Amino acid sequence: xxxxxxxxxxxxxxxxxxxxxxxxxxxxxxxxxxxxxxxxxxxxxxxxxxxxxxxxxxxxxxxxxxxxxxxxxxxxxxxxxxxxxxxxxxxxxxxxxxxxxxxxxxxxxxxxxxxxxxxxxxxxxxxxxxxxxxxxxxxxxxxxxxxxxxxxxxxxxxxxxxxxxxxxxxxxxxxxxxxxxxxxxxxxxxxxxxxxxxxxxxxxxxxxxxxxxxxxxxxxxxxxxxxxxxxxxxxxxxxxxxxxxxxxxxxxxxxxxxxxxxxxxxxxxxxxxxxxxxxxxxxxxxxxxxxxxxxxxxxxxxxxxxxxxxxxxxxxxxxxxxxxxxxxxxxxxxxxxxxxxxxxxxx
Amino acid sequence: xxxxxxxxxxxxxxxxxxxxxxxxxxxxxxxxxxxxxxxxxxxxxxxxxxxxxxxxxxxxxxxxxxxxxxxxxxxxxxxxxxxxxxx
Numbered sequence: 001x002x003x004x005x006x007x008x009x010x011x012x013x014x015x016x017x018x019x020x021x022x023x024x025x026x027x028x029x030x031x032x033x034x035x036x037x038x039x040x041x042x043x044x045x046x047x048x049x050x051x052x053x054x055x056x057x058x059x060x061x062x063x064x065x066x067x068x069x070x071x072x073x074x075x076x077x078x079x080x081x082x083x084x085x086x087x088x089x090x091x092x093x094x095x096x097x098x099x100x101x102x103x104x105x106x107x108x109x110x111x112x113x114x115x116x117x118x119x120x121x122x123x124x125x126x127x128x129x130x131x132x133x134x135x136x137x138x139x140x141x142x143x144x145x146x147x148x149x150x151x152x153x154x155x156x157x158x159x160x161x162x163x164x165x166x167x168x169x170x171x172x173x174x175x176x177x178x179x180x181x182x183x184x185x186x187x188x189x190x191x192x193x194x195x196x197x198x199x200x201x202x203x204x205x206x207x208x209x210x211x212x213x214x215x216x217x218x219x220x221x222x223x224x225x226x227x228x229x230x231x232x233x234x235x236x237x238x239x240x241x242x243x244x245x246x247x248x249x250x251x252x253x254x255x256x257x258x259x260x261x262x263x264x265x266x267x268x269x270x271x272x273x274x275x276x277x278x279x280x281x282x283x284x285x286x287x288x289x290x291x292x293x294x295x296x297x298x299x300x301x302x303x304x305x306x307x308x309x310x311x312x313x314x315x316x317x318x319x320x321x322x323x324x325x326x327x328x329x330x331x332x333x334x335x336x337x338x339x340x341x342x343x344x345x346x347x
Numbered sequence: 348x349x350x351x352x353x354x355x356x357x358x359x360x361x362x363x364x365x366x367x368x369x370x371x372x373x374x375x376x377x378x379x380x381x382x383x384x385x386x387x388x389x390x391x392x393x394x395x396x397x398x399x400x401x402x403x404x405x406x407x408x409x410x411x412x413x414x415x416x417x418x419x420x421x422x423x424x425x426x427x428x429x430x431x432x433x434x
Binding site (some may be wrong): 076077078105108109112113161164165166167169267270294296300301302303304306307312316 | 365366367368369370371382383386387388389390391392393394395397398399402407409410413414415416418
């Protein structure tokens with residue numbers, strides 16, 4: 001049962017970033033999430049802050065939200081350590097803490113260092129008052145199902161932390177299965193949802209619309225695949241997709257690779273990039289090229305690209321922030337793990 | 348290749364063991380590849396290591412190294428950091 005909800009400030013309780021306020025105008029509170037915090041407070045769940053911000057940010061949040069905070073940790077250190085101090089100060093164990101942050105890597109860092117903490121996206125937090133762990137007065141069937149998916153994630157996170165072997169050894173032991181399949185028109189609604197929500201593990205950095213996705217799936221010139229992920233802990237369904245353009249014996253461009261942040265650390269990006277290289281090579285391509293937006297938030301995408309043997313020329317970052325990562329398709333290609341299933345031929 | 352600062356390699360080993368939760372990495376040889384058949388890190392673990400490095404040494408590898416070659420091995424990472432560390 002959760003006893004304390006710890007909020008990052010930027011893009012959670014505030015609708016914007018405290019230190020990036022334009023023209024001295026500080027961001028307003030996020031009405032939806034402030035209402036969540038108030039609802040949870042009413043159930044006796046404590047509210048706290050852990051943020052990379054000056055202490056004045058906590059005062060500002062108190063003032064504009066009217067919320068009471070049991071603890072506030074503002075500074076530049078690790079949030080996992082800040083959460084440890086909050087738990088110690090409140091004399092509760094870290095498994096009674098939920099932490100909300102909009103930044104995927106901050107969430108991953110807390111999840112890795114403190115696997116017993118319930119780590120939530122702002123979207124999860126909006127939903128969480130309906131979950132059993134937050135002791136709601138009424139639990140709907142749908143809320144129970146989402147709560148169970150979340151509980152499966154927590155169990156996986158705790159076992160991964162206790163496991164101690166390499167990532168691949170854990171994925172094998174967890175019964176991970178990654179399935180790459182040709183996208184069909186029936187996949188469009190799910191892919192559109194992914195495109196809208198996936199900002200951080202999105203090579204292009206832009207969201208494809210339903211109409212664009214439908215046209216790409218129908219186009220004989222384009223290869224569009226979905227990637228689904230499941231393991232013994234739970235079935236995540238379709239968690240990503242990729243679009244590749246046939247280009248004869250030249251370099252085949254990949255205008256879009258996107259993977260849900262829930263699949264981070266579970267071998268999905270490696271599988272997708274490995275398959276794209278192999279499929280393009282089988283189709284006669286001499287090379288593979290992936291334009292990728294270079295930002296501080298998509299470092300995992302860049303690491304996966306370089307691990308798959310793609311490289312960008314330093315100095316090649318264009319004015320729009322994109323660099324083209326490419327590799328020739330001669331010589332050994334990335335090996336696919338044996339838990340990855342792929343289409344028998346190029347879709 | 349061994350880094351110019353053996354102490355730094357040792358600190359990075361401990362940092363790596365900490366962010367991955369894999370105690371055996373605290374004994375990783377300086378030249379072992381961090382990805383693939385070497386230490387078997389994935390892109391998430393690599394990202395967490397870079398965050399920890401940025402916090403501890405003030406060096407933002409992700410911003411300065413487009414292809415992230417500094418993550419080839421602990422020795423490469425130590426060399427990258429000592430060349431750029433604020434005095």
